[in-house]
Amino acid sequence: MTRGAAAIALALLLLLAPPAAAGEWRGAGSPLALVAEGTVHGTVLTGGGHGYTSENPYAEYAELPAGTVTFARLSVPVWNYNEADTLDVLVNGQALPWEGAPRIVSAWGVASYLFDASGAARPGTNALEARYVNENGGPYGLYLTAVVENQTMPLTRFFVYEGNAALGPATRLDREVVEVDAVVETEGLVNATLATMQIAGTAGERDRLLFNDHLLGEDVGRAKTGPYLDVDTFDVTPYVNATGNRVVFERGDETYIHPFAAALVLTYADGTGVPGTGVTVHEPGRSGGGGVPLPVVGVLLLCVAGAGYLFFDRRRRRP
Numbered sequence: 001m002t003r004g005a006a007a008i009a010l011a012l013l014l015l016l017a018p019p020a021a022a023g024e025w026r027g028a029g030s031p032l033a034l035v036a037e038g039t040v041h042g043t044v045l046t047g048g049g050h051g052y053t054s055e056n057p058y059a060e061y062a063e064l065p066a067g068t069v070t071f072a073r074l075s076v077p078v079w080n081y082n083e084a085d086t087l088d089v090l091v092n093g094q095a096l097p098w099e100g101a102p103r104i105v106s107a108w109g110v111a112s113y114l115f116d117a118s119g120a121a122r123p124g125t126n127a128l129e130a131r132y133v134n135e136n137g138g139p140y141g142l143y144l145t146a147v148v149e150n151q152t153m154p155l156t157r158f159f160v161y162e163g164n165a166a167l168g169p170a171t172r173l174d175r176e177v178v179e180v181d182a183v184v185e186t187e188g189l190v191n192a193t194l195a196t197m198q199i200a201g202t203a204g205e206r207d208r209l210l211f212n213d214h215l216l217g218e219d220v221g222r223a224k225t226g227p228y229l230d231v232d233t234f235d236v237t238p239y240v241n242a243t244g245n246r247v248v249f250e251r252g253d254e255t256y257i258h259p260f261a262a263a264l265v266l267t268y269a270d271g272t273g274v275p276g277t278g279v280t281v282h283e284p285g286r287s288g289g290g291g292v293p294l295p296v297v298g299v300l301l302l303c304v305a306g307a308g309y310l311f312f313d314r315r316r317r318r319p
């Protein structure tokens with residue numbers, strides 16, 4: 001085979017190979033989508049994780065109040081995903097059903113695994129554990145969102161959003177906007193809390209978090225919860241509107257930050273007439289399995305064109 005023909009073959013191979021072989025770029029990820037909502041007498045708890053530590057198993061404890069756990073979801077953000085990796089999660093020793101792959105993978109292998117923990121989480125102390133196979137990677141946290149119903153507790157309306165949005169110059173994404181697509185009762189509202197989870201924030205690189213254009217914090221992503229992890233809650237009670245509520249994650253001068261989760265939890269006084277609806281669960285689709293960014297495709301196409309030119313040029317010069 002001539003050098004030109006070899007170059008063509010190599011370029012074609014690169015084009016036809018799965019994205020994982022082309023530098024493992026996984027794209028911009030997915031916006032945060034509504035995964036659960038409802039109105040219950042009870043409470044919504046969010047949190048869990050102590051950052052990327054490489055420990056295996058990765059362990060956490062979650063305290064849930066008395067009541068019935070009607071929805072529990074574990075979001076496990078993981079660094080350096082590759083196709084052969086595995087991640088098994090146990091709650092109180094019970095293995096959660098394993099989807100076999102992350103739900104969303106973005107950037108250079110930031111993965112989001114989602115587990116339904118509704119049947120396994122319970123009031124009291126919950127032992128969470130992740131065991132995994134992942135060379136040079138692992139979890140940033142075990143982030144639990146749990147709805148605990150208890151008739152003695154206040155009426156609580158909630159919206160839970162999950163995703164994996166890679167904000168950075170490489171994806172040309174400067175902000176992630178989460179729109180709360182619902183009319184919200186403001187009468188009788190006692191308290192409103194916004195809970196967020198973000199990956200890969202850097203201290204000193206000023207990102208911003210806003211709720212309805214009110215600045216909640218600057219440099220929120222600064223690895224305060226552990227290496228590469230930020231879990232936060234904000235009181236947004238004064239800022240809630242009846243319609244058009246929205247959360248804005250701004251990259252600012254972060255070179256790289258991933259909003260992963262947001263939950264808006266509204267608590268009402270008794271007798272406000274807000275109807276109880278129970279819990280509705282939505283299942284957004286998978287993403288991030290592929291998608292080589294356009295600049296990479298462009299370079300590959302130029303390689304093919306260049307190799308083709310060399311090949312045909314060489315043929316023309318043959319005696």
Ligand SMILES: [Ca+2]
Nearest residue numbers: 202205219221
């Ligand atoms: Ca920051």
